[in-house]
Structure formats: C-alpha cells, structure tokens
Amino acid sequence: MRPIFLALVPAGAALTVLAWEVEMDSLHTADGRLFVQVAAAASFLGCGLLAWWRRPTNRLGPLMVATGFALLMRHLRYSHDALAFTLFFLFGELGFALVLHSSLAYPAGRTRDQAERWLVRAGYAIAFALPIAILMLHDVRDPLIQFGSLHRKSDILVSREAHAVELLQKSFAVAFYGVLAAIFVALVVRRVAASKPGLRPILAPLTVAAAAVGLWGAHECVLTFADGSRAETPLFWAQAVALLLLPTALLAGLLRARRARPSVGDLVVELERTPPQGLRDALSRGLGDPKLELGFWLPERRAFADFHGRPFTLPDSESDRAMTRLEHDGEPLAVLVHDPSLLDEPDVIEAAAAAARLALENARLGAELHAQLDKVKESRARIVAATDAERRRIERDIHDGAQQRLVALALELRSAQLRLAPANPEVEQVLAAAVDDLQAAVDELRELARGVHPAILTEEGLAAALESLVIRAPLPVTLEDAPEQRLATEVEAAAYFVACEGLANVAKHADANAATVSARIEGATLVVVVVDNGVGNARANGGSGLRGLADRVEAVGGRLSVDSPTTGGTRIEARIPCGS
Amino acid sequence: MSDDPHVRTTVLIVDDHAPFRAAARRMLEADGFEVVGEAGDAASGLRLARDLSPDLVLLDVVLPDLSGFEVADRLADEPPAVVLVSSRDRADFGRRLRDSPALGFVSKDRLSGRRLRALQARSR
Numbered sequence: 207m208r209p210i211f212l213a214l215v216p217a218g219a220a221l222t223v224l225a226w227e228v229e230m231d232s233l234h235t236a237d238g239r240l241f242v243q244v245a246a247a248a249s250f251l252g253c254g255l256l257a258w259w260r261r262p263t264n265r266l267g268p269l270m271v272a273t274g275f276a277l278l279m280r281h282l283r284y285s286h287d288a289l290a291f292t293l294f295f296l297f298g299e300l301g302f303a304l305v306l307h308s309s310l311a312y313p314a315g316r317t318r319d320q321a322e323r324w325l326v327r328a329g330y331a332i333a334f335a336l337p338i339a340i341l342m343l344h345d346v347r348d349p350l351i352q353f354g355s356l357h358r359k360s361d362i363l364v365s366r367e368a369h370a371v372e373l374l375q376k377s378f379a380v381a382f383y384g385v386l387a388a389i390f391v392a393l394v395v396r397r398v399a400a401s402k403p404g405l406r407p408i409l410a411p412l413t414v415a416a417a418a419v420g421l422w423g424a425h426e427c428v429l430t431f432a433d434g435s436r437a438e439t440p441l442f443w444a445q446a447v448a449l450l451l452l453p454t455a456l457l458a459g460l461l462r463a464r465r466a467r468p469s470v471g472d473l474v475v476e477l478e479r480t481p482p483q484g485l486r487d488a489l490s491r492g493l494g495d496p497k498l499e500l501g502f503w504l505p506e507r508r509a510f511a512d513f514h515g516r517p518f519t520l521p522d523s524e525s526d527r528a529m530t531r532l533e534h535d536g537e538p539l540a541v542l543v544h545d546p547s548l549l550d551e552p553d554v555i556e557a558a559a560a561a562a563r564l565a566l567e568n569a570r571l572g573a574e575l576h577a578q579l580d581k582v583k584e585s586r587a588r589i590v591a592a593t594d595a596e597r598r599r600i601e602r603d604i605h606d607g608a609q610q611r612l613v614a615l616a617l618e619l620r621s622a623q624l625r626l627a628p629a630n631p632e633v634e635q636v637l638a639a640a641v642d643d644l645q646a647a648v649d650e651l652r653e654l655a656r657g658v659h660p661a662i663l664t665e666e667g668l669a670a671a672l673e674s675l676v677i678r679a680p681l682p683v684t685l686e687d688a689p690e691q692r693l694a695t696e697v698e699a700a701a702y703f704v705a706c707e708g709l710a711n712v713a714k715h716a717d718a719n720a721a722t723v724s725a726r727i728e729g730a731t732l733v734v735v736v737v738d739n740g741v742g743n744a745r746a747n748g749g750s751g752l753r754g755l756a757d758r759v760e761a762v763g764g765r766l767s768v769d770s771p772t773t774g775g776t777r778i779e780a781r782i783p784c785g786s
Numbered sequence: 787m788s789d790d791p792h793v794r795t796t797v798l799i800v801d802d803h804a805p806f807r808a809a810a811r812r813m814l815e816a817d818g819f820e821v822v823g824e825a826g827d828a829a830s831g832l833r834l835a836r837d838l839s840p841d842l843v844l845l846d847v848v849l850p851d852l853s854g855f856e857v858a859d860r861l862a863d864e865p866p867a868v869v870l871v872s873s874r875d876r877a878d879f880g881r882r883l884r885d886s887p888a889l890g891f892v893s894k895d896r897l898s899g900r901r902l903r904a905l906q907a908r909s910r
Contacts, residue, residue: 609873610803613894617809620898624816648895652875662878670880678877 208262211255214271218251218278225281232284232356239442244281246450247301250274250308253453257460264315266308266460270453273304284356292361296337302382302422303329305452306390309415312456313408314552318397325389332386336378343367343374351375351430379430387423391416401546408462411455418452421445483513485565493558495545497527502566503538510541530555532563539566583763587696590761594699597659604655609648616644660702667691668698668725672705676723680713686724693732697784700762701725701734704780707755708736716740716776732784737777744770744778752778794820795906798838798866800831800857801846810844810897817899828852832860840866842902845888847872847879855882862887869905871897 222244229240251274258267280298285291306329310322317323344350345366346359394416398409422445428438480488486500501510501518510518521527521543528546532539540562548555619641627634655661663671669688676683692698705723712721718740725734744752745768755778756766764782797819799807804826811821822838825831828849835843843866847854858868868888875893876883883891890905 605873610806613873614803614805614809616895617806617813617897621809621813621816624813624899645895648873648893649875652873652878656878660878661874662880666880666882670882673880674877677880 208259211259214251214255218248218255218271218274221275221278222248222251225278228285228290229281231286239446240281242443242446242450244278246446246453247274247277247281249450250277250453253457257457261315261460264313264460266311266313266315266456269304269308269311269315270456273301273308274453276301276304283358284353286358288359288361291358292341295341295358295360296334299333299337299378299382300330302419303333305415305419305422305449306386308456309390309412309419309452310393312411312415313460322393325386325393329382329386332378332382336374336382338362340371340374340378343371351379351433376430379427383423383426383430387419391420408459411452411459414448414452414455418445418448421448480565485562486513489542489558489562493544493548493554495548497545499527499543500562501541501543503540505537510538530559532559532566534563534567539563586761587763590700590758591696594659594696598664601655601659601661604651604658605661609651609655612644612648612651616641616648619644659699663698663702664695668693668701671698671702672723672725675702675705675709679709679721681718682720683709684720684722686722687726689725689727689732693784696762697732697782700759700764700782701732701780703758704734704755704766704778705736707751708778711744711751711778712736712738712740712776715744716742727784730783730785732782734780734782735777737775739775742770742774742776743772744768744776755780794818795842795902796820796822796838796840797842797844797902798823798825798831798834798840799844800825800828800834800849800854801844801871802826802848802850803846806846806894810894813897814899814902819899819902826850828854828857831857835861835864835866842866842889842906843868844897845870847874855886855888858886858888867906867909869902 225247226240226244229244250270254267254270254272254274256267257264257270261267276297279294280301281294282290283294283298285294303326307317307326310317310326317326340350341360341362342364343366344360345363345368346357348357348366348368348371349355350358351372394412398412401409421441425438425441425445428435428441432438486498489500490496490498499512499518501512501520503509504511504515510520512518518541520541521529526546527543528549530542530544532541542555542559542562544555619637623634623637623641626637660671660674662674669690672685672688676685693701705725709721709723712718716738718738721736721738723734723736725732727733752766752768759766759780759782762782764780766778766780768776768778770776795818797814799810799821801807801810801824807824807826811824814821819842822840823834825834828851831843831845831849843861845854845857845868847870849857854870854872858870861868870883870886870888870891871894872879872891873894876891879891889909892901892905
C-alpha cells in the first residue's frame with residue numbers, strides 16, 4: 207500500500223463526516239437528498255482509490271479521487287464561517303468540472319482529442335472564474351440562488367452588486383450546467399457513435415456519465431431559473447442516482463478491461479521469452495484479442511508477411527480492426543492488427559509493441575548472429591580442409607620429387623659400388639658410407655613427409671593409418687579399436703591427428719610406459735580416445751599442443767576433452783560428428 | 787629360377803618412374819641379375835610378366851592405372867615371384883602389405899641384389 211493511500215483514506219473519511227456535519231448544521235435535519243449526495247461523493251473517493259491502486263499508471267484513479275474530494279467540498283460552502291463559505295463557494299463547482307474530466311478520461315486516463323481537451327479546460331476556467339466574480343460582488347445582506355434564506359458573508363467582497371450577482375449566477379448556470387453539459391453529452395454520443403461494435407461494451411460507463419451530467423445540468427438550471435418547479439424533485443433523484451452509479455461504472459469498466467489483459471510488466475516479460483514463431487499467440491493471449499494478427503516486415507520484398515512468409519494483408523478503412531505499426535530506427539519492423547478497443551489502453555498496446563519490437567529485434571539479431579557464426583564455422587572448416595589438401599600435396603611432392611631423386615641416386619651409388627669394389631676397396635668404403643648417408647636422408651625425408659600428411663591415411667583410411675601409427679610409436683601402444691569403413695576425409699584427418707598428437711604428447715610430456723588408442727563409431731559420432739599411464743596434469747589450454755588439437759577437432763564440429771588429474775594418467779577424448 | 791650361379795636371375799621392372807627403372811637396371815645388372823624388361827604401368831607390366839616369364843617382378847606399389855597390390859594379386863597364381871617396391875617404407879602400407887601374396891617388400895632406397903636373393907631364398 208502506497209503512503210499516499212494511507213493519507214487519502216482518512217482525509218476522505220474526515221471530509222465526508224465534515225460535509226455531513228456542515229450540511230446538518232445548516233439544514234438541522236438529515237434528509238435523503240443529503241445522504242445520496244454525500245454517498246455519491248464518497249463513492250467517487252472510494253472507487254477512485256481502488257482504480258488508482260489497481261492501475262497506478264492510469265490517471266483515471268487520481269481524477270476520480272479529486273472528483274470525490276471536490277464534490278464533498280461543495281457541501282462546505284454552506285458553512286456559517288465566512289472564510290469557509292468564501293473558500294468552498296470558490297472550489298465547490300470544481301466537482302462538476304472534474305466529473306466531466308474523469309468521464310472523458312475514461313478508460314485510458316487521458317482525453318482523446320482537441321474538442322475533449324477544450325471542454326475540460328473550459329470547465330475548469332468557468333468553475334473558477336465566475337464564482338470569484340460572484341463573491342467579489344456578493345454582500346451578506348443579499349440572497350444567493352440555491353442558498354434560500356441562508357445569508358453568507360463573502361470575504362472577498364469588493365462592491366455590493368446584488369443585481370449583477372444574480373445575473374452572474376444565472377449566466378454561470380447557463381454556461382456551466384447548460385452549455386458545457388450539452389457539449390459533454392454531444393462528445394459522448396460522438397465517441398460512442400464513432401466506436402466500432404467491439405468497443406461499445408467498454409464505453410457503457412460513458413452513457414452513465416452522459417445521463418448523470420445531463421440530468422445534473424438540467425437540475426441545476428431548474429434550481430436557478432425555476433426553483434420550486436414540480437420537475438425539480440424527480441430531476442434531483444434521477445441525477446443523484448446517475449451520479450451515484452457513475453464511479454462504480456467507471457471503476458467496473460476499468461477493471462473489466464484490466465481483467466481481460468495481463469499487466470504491462472507480465473506482457474513484457476512473457477514476450478521477451480517468446481520465440482518469434484510464438485509471438486503472435488503470446489501477443490494474442492497478452493492483449494486478450496484472439497483474432498490478433500502479426501505481420502513481419504520483409505525489407506527485401508518491401509512488404510509484410512506472416513511468420514511463414516505468406517503475404518500479409520493490411521486491413522482497409524472499412525475494416526473493424528485497428529492497426530499498430532512497429533518501427534525500428536525508422537524502418538518498419540512489424541504490424542499488429544488488433545481489436546480497436548485496445549486503442550483505449552495505449553499503455554498496454556505501447557508496452558506490447560515495445561516488447562514485440564524487443565522480441566523481434568532479438569530474433570533478428572539472433573538470426574544474424576547465427577548466420578555469422580555459421581559463416582565463421584564454415585570458413586574454419588574450409589581453412590582446415592584447404593590446409594589438409596595442401597599437406598597432401600606437399601607430401602606427394604616430397605614423395606614424387608626429392609625422394610625419388612635420392613632413391614635413384616642411392617641405386618646409382620650402389621651400382622658404382624658393385625662395379626668398383628673388387629678393384630678398389632677404398633672407393634668401396636667411401637661409396638658404402640655415401641649410400642648409408644643417403645639412406646639416412648631418405649629416412650628423414652620420409653618421416654618429414656609422413657608428419658606433413660600420412661599417405662596411408664589418404665590411401666587406406668583411418669584403421670590402417672592408426673595401425674601404422676602405433677607400430678612406429680616410441681612406446682608400447684595398443685590399438686583397441688578402429689573403424690574399418692572409410693569416413694569423410696576431414697573426419698579421418700582430425701581423428702588421425704588426435705591420435706598422432708596425443709601420442710606425441712605422451713612421448714614428450716607424460717613419462718608413460720604404455721598407452722592405448724581407440725577409435726569407434728557411436729551413432730553418428732566418431733569417438734577417438736588416447737589414454738596413457740603417465741604423470742597426468744596435461745592442460746588443454748597449456749602449451750602442450752592440445753589447444754591446437756582442440757581447434758582442429760572443433761573445426762570439424764567436434765569437441766575435445768582432456769582428463770588429466772595430477773594423480774596421474776591422461777585421457778584425451780575427441781567426439782567428431784561423422785554422419786554415419 | 788635356377789640355383790646355378792652362372793644362370794642369371796631374370797627380372798622385370800614395373801615402375802612409372804623412368805629414372806628409377808634405369809638406376810635399378812644398372813644396379814641389378816652390376817649385381818648379376820638380368821633385367822629382361824621394363825614397364826611403366828600395370829597393364830604392360832602384367833602383359834610382359836606373362837610374355838617374358840621372368841624369375842622376379844620388381845613391382846612399384848603406386849602405378850598410374852592399378853595399384854601394385856592389385857597387380858600382385860593378379861600374378862599370385864603365376865610363376866614370377868613378385869617383390870613390391872616403394873620409396874615409402876613398410877609402415878606406410880600396413881595390413882595391405884601383410885595381406886599381399888607378394889614375396890616381399892623392399893624400400894627403393896634399400897634395394898640391392900643381396901636383399902632380393904635373401905627374399906628368394908626365404909621363399910624356397
């Protein structure tokens with residue numbers, strides 16, 4: 207409960223009692239008329255507070271509370287005290303102006319157009335201006351219309367002008383209760399007539415307001431111009447009952463509209479979590495409009511489309527649907543086609559629009575991000591594929607070029623050795639040494655070529671390449687499992703390098719005396735595991751080459767995990783999608 | 787194939803690399819072998835193997851038309867003993883080499899009459 211309510215409730219109650227007391231003091235008898243008037247004012251106060259509490263952002267609540275206070279204050283003008291009379295004669299007419307304002311502010315909490323605003327301003331101006339003029343000319347010895355035999359002293363008397371006071375009082379009645387009331391009724395009729403059928407139930411309280419204001423105005427005119435007329439009593443009761451009903455009607459209308467829709471906050475939170483394909487349904491639920499439609503702007507087509515890309519037709523001027531366009535940075539984003547009654551709750555539709563804009567923008571950014579990420583992944587895969595192709599080419603070049611020449615040279619030297627040896631043992635020795643050196647060079651070149659890219663992997667596949675790898679390993683390695691079928695080149699390459707780099711790490715850092723390698727297919731994933739019994743404590747992000755290996759595996763859409771406790775042993779596992 | 791040291795072992799060299807064929811021919815002839823033919827691809831290698839009936843076929847693993855393993859498979863039931871050669875080493879061929887009916891494998895840089903004779907002796 208907000209502090210302001212804690213202050214307003216006792217203030218309202220006190221003012222109600224005071225109004226009752228002042229009236230009783232001047233009338234000396236409790237009557238039904240007084241009761242119903244005070245009850246109407248108190249009802250404005252109570253309903254206004256409820257409306258304010260339940261819908262804090264809507265100005266209708268505060269306006270109704272002010273109306274209740276003003277209506278109660280009107281009774282204080284009958285006080286015997288000159289200051290109280292002067293003060294509340296001046297403020298007493300505010301009640302009617304506030305009834306006009308509250309009613310026109312229903313249900314959105316604000317007036318809708320220039321004509322309504324003009325009427326409200328004119329109401330306040332007349333409610334202040336004419337009573338001031340009247341009191342400046344009113345003398346205690348003269349009667350006042352509506353005060354009967356009660357004589358009241360004005361504290362701001364300037365000059366006694368009884369005739370002018372009567373004229374002013376009558377002019378006030380005509381202008382305020384006649385003309386303004388008539389314009390008000392006309393504006394209500396206009397608003398109801400202009401509304402679409404779907405909107406009308408929500409405007410029902412306005413018809414109560416038109417009845418109350420019209421009857422109140424008529425009653426005031428009768429009191430002013432034809433006091434004692436037989437029409438006065440029924441008119442009084444008619445307007446009193448209408449006024450008594452009005453705050454309840456306004457509150458009920460407001461809460462009905464509110465019940466049908468979640469709070470703005472709920473809507474924003476729900477829409478933030480909603481994927482674009484669920485946005486229409488979420489908005490429809492949130493705004494209480496089952497027929498709500500949502501069109502997305504397609505910049506390339508310069509047109510709206512539904513979520514599935516089908517053309518989206520905007521309602522024409524004959525349609526009974528309303529339309530709210532959502533924009534972002536001046537560019538169209540989407541369009542909402544909804545019940546026109548939502549236009550009377552601009553804060554709700556604005557919040558929905560903002561949330562939808564946020565959700566759409568999120569979706570757009572998400573899609574953009576995914577597209578960019580996909581591009582990066584694709585380019586990484588392409589880079590790895592290109593690198594592999596280049597490695598294969600280099601290996602082939604070494605094999606077909608330098609290696610062949612050295613091999614031929616070794617054979618030539620051996621021929622020479624065979625021919626010259628019997629005659630010259632010294633030459634034979636030199637040649638034998640040369641052949642040995644050449645063989646060492648060929649071995650090194652072969653090792654280099656194999657490191658660049660093992661030909662056996664290309665020619666015979668992963669199982670053969672892993673067999674060859676474990677045979678050449680500098681420690682005892684067991685190959686536990688290897689897939690017999692051929693897999694995609696990049697998958698075989700990544701898997702081979704996991705095993706190769708994994709074993710190289712074992713040899714370099716692990717201080718192990720045994721290791722196992724396995725590669726097996728689990729569903730659509732090739733799982734490559736290298737395990738050693740070494741010292742452990744290897745880190746994927748350390749300088750052990752495991753980071754590069756992880757990059758290599760991730761480039762083909764896989765994941766590398768390293769389990770290497772300080773207590774010893776290392777297990778490297780790569781899971782590579784292989785689509786088989 | 788003869789045990790008589792005066793009867794030279796006849797050899798057919800099948801390799802797409804002409805400098806290797808020439809070097810191998812010179813080396814083997816210097817070592818007492820008789821190179822009876824050379825072929826640059828599998829098809830002519832197979833034909834010459836049947837026409838010339840050499841004692842040994844030196845067969846490169848990588849040929850332009852068929853692999854040396856396939857050629858060795860086709861010659862499995864015929865007289866010439868096949869020795870596979872390559873500038874790569876044994877570990878680069880793994881199980882295909884193990885499963886091949888060929889008499890043996892020699893890395894090209896380690897090719898010598900002594901090794902060929904050792905393989906021949908082992909097969910007897």
